[in-house]
Amino acid sequence: MTMSEANKQQGAVQTTGHSWDGDLQEFNNPLPTWWLWGFYLTVIFAVIYWVIYPAWPVGESYTKGVANTITYTVNGEERTTHWNTRALLMKEMQSGQDAQKMQAYMEKVAAASYDDILADEEMLAFTRAVAKGLFGDNCAACHGSGGAGVMGLFPNLVDDAWLWGGTVEQIETTLTEGRHGFMPAFGRSLDDGQIDAVAHYVLSLSGHEVDGDMAQRGMQIFNGKEGGCFYCHTQAGTGLESQGAANLTDSIWTVANVPGQDSLEGKLAEVREVVENGIERVMPAWDERLSDNEIKLLTVYVHELGGGQ
Numbered sequence: 001m002t003m004s005e006a007n008k009q010q011g012a013v014q015t016t017g018h019s020w021d022g023d024l025q026e027f028n029n030p031l032p033t034w035w036l037w038g039f040y041l042t043v044i045f046a047v048i049y050w051v052i053y054p055a056w057p058v059g060e061s062y063t064k065g066v067a068n069t070i071t072y073t074v075n076g077e078e079r080t081t082h083w084n085t086r087a088l089l090m091k092e093m094q095s096g097q098d099a100q101k102m103q104a105y106m107e108k109v110a111a112a113s114y115d116d117i118l119a120d121e122e123m124l125a126f127t128r129a130v131a132k133g134l135f136g137d138n139c140a141a142c143h144g145s146g147g148a149g150v151m152g153l154f155p156n157l158v159d160d161a162w163l164w165g166g167t168v169e170q171i172e173t174t175l176t177e178g179r180h181g182f183m184p185a186f187g188r189s190l191d192d193g194q195i196d197a198v199a200h201y202v203l204s205l206s207g208h209e210v211d212g213d214m215a216q217r218g219m220q221i222f223n224g225k226e227g228g229c230f231y232c233h234t235q236a237g238t239g240l241e242s243q244g245a246a247n248l249t250d251s252i253w254t255v256a257n258v259p260g261q262d263s264l265e266g267k268l269a270e271v272r273e274v275v276e277n278g279i280e281r282v283m284p285a286w287d288e289r290l291s292d293n294e295i296k297l298l299t300v301y302v303h304e305l306g307g308g309q
Contacts, residue, residue, distance in 0.1 A: 053083055075291050106130075110293045114168040117300055124300070131301030134294055138286065139302075147305045152255050153281070157305045161252040165241040166306055172299045178285035181244045185278035186227065194221055198229070199271040203258070205237040206251045208267065255279055 018026040049055065053065040068083035072090040081087050093099045105126055109117060117123050136145060143149050147157035155163060163181065164174050186195060194217075200210040201218025221227040223235050232245035239247040246254060253259060256270040286295060 102130075106293060109297065114296075114300065118168075118303075124304075127297050127300045128304065131297040134290070134298050135301055138290065139298070142283075147302070149254075151253070151257050151260070155254050156252075157302055159252055160306055161247060161250055161254075162241065162306065163239075163244045163246060163254070166303065168299050168303050170241070171302050172295060174283065175290075175295050175298055175302075176285060176287045179244060179281075179283045181279060181281040183232070183245075183274070183279040185276065187276035187278075190221070190227065190275075194226065195272055195275050196268070198222055198227060198275050199268045202237075202248055202271050202275070203264075203267060205248045206258075208264070210264065210268075 014028045016026045016028045050063070051066060052068055054062055055065070056063045064082040069080050070083055070087040070091050071078055071080045072087060072094055073079070074090075079087075094103065109123060109127060112120075112123060117127055135147070139147075142154040143157055144154075149156035160166075162170070164170055164179055186198070190198070197214050197218035198221050199218065200214035201216075201222050204210050204215040204218075222229040222233075222237075232243045233239050233248055237248040239245040246252075253270075256267075256274045258267045258270050261267045261270055286298075290298070
């Protein structure tokens, strides 16, 4: 088909006036009307959105929009802020039908004692469901999503050993006030031979086969003024919850990775490392970040993770 034939077929279609070689012409085909109106509407929508909702960064802040405040409640106090997805979620969680049912149940849990919650399967199931989210947001970063902790850094919450006590009252205190675990570095006061002897004795407390003479010498240091370990761990080695001192007789290790070593020498090295360098671990207080009821829910959840005591 020649260009002349194409021109005849196009009939009423206008050209831009451009032509090449006297016969090659440029048609003027405008965009469809519906497409142009769609484009104009999107521009108008964008401008309205920029005015009403947060849109543009400005220095260290951003435009927050106008006439779009949201009011919701935190711990009984009303808060009003500009529109944002977090505030919108908070409001929907408080004003929706399901949210109102949940709030009513939260109030029921708040009014119940720990004994009532633990004895009521329905209330316990609700507490577990809500507290699982709280644990994920506030505790999982250190203790893991399942509460297994990290050897040497953060305690395991799913075994039955509790450094600071496993009753609901003790766990609530731990969450509310935080904990500061400290064991001095005995490398400053004991020589290598004494530290080695203490390591032998500590391993013997949990049933490991060690050199008897070394363990005997270690026991004297452990229970004597040289070491003074019994002040926190007791002469029986069972630990003191008031000090967060570990029970050394239960074969549950939170700092020295004894279970991870195959040889006796490796296990001794793990214990020597702790005795020589000491321990310092801090868990922050959560009373300023969480409400009393949220701490109550977490207390029950953590209590149940460890099987309850």
